[in-house]
Amino acid sequence: MKKKLGLLLTASALSLGLVACGAPDTATTTEQQPKNEISKTVETPALDIQVTSVKSGYPESNDKDKQMLIIKMKIKNISKDEDGAGAADFVVKADDGKTYDVYGLEAKNFGTAIKAGQTIEGQGYYEIPKDTKKVTLYYEPAGKKQAEWQLTVPAK
Known part of the structure; x- marks a missing residue:
């Protein structure tokens, strides 16, 4: 037993x-999964910035080796004074190690003055290499880095 x-x-x-x-x-x-900080809000001295969505593969890119990355953001002015923000204040660093500025030929890029307490929403367009899987988005007004997000580039 x-x-x-x-x-x-x-x-x-x-x-x-x-x-x-x-x-x-x-x-x-x-x-092993790439970090994805969509919905993460970062507070800067004057603004609360949140990435709300990331899209890719849209036909705005005319280069067959590149794709258009569209990043939608929500930005609230938390200061007592009017401030501004625009897609040109952000840069994207792709997984190839290179940085990409806003795609200047896209008229739908946002940029505006934001009154104290006001919230705006807008999109930034960035042309990146076609096979990019992840990027780091930097908020760099006047070349001074104030915030960053790790983002996964969605499949087309």
Whole structure:
């Protein structure tokens, strides 16, 4: 009886060990996924800035080796004075290590003065390499970095 119980416990322990070895490690799997900070709000001295969506692959890009990345943002002026923000205040650093400024030929890029307490929404267009999987978006008014987001480029 004791022998059977010992064998049963040993078999159970081995079975559990094998099942645990075959299960995917969720910590490792999560680390391999690119970070995506859509909906993250960053507070700067004058503005609260939130990336609300990221789109890619639209036909605005005329270069077959590039794609258009469209980043939609919500920006609130948290200062007591009027301030401004526009798509040109942001730059994108692609996973190729290069930075890309706003695509200046796109008339739908946002840019406006924002009264104290007011919130605006707008889109910035950035032409990036076609095979880009992730980018870092920087808010750099007048060349001074004040905020950043890690974003995944969605499949077309």
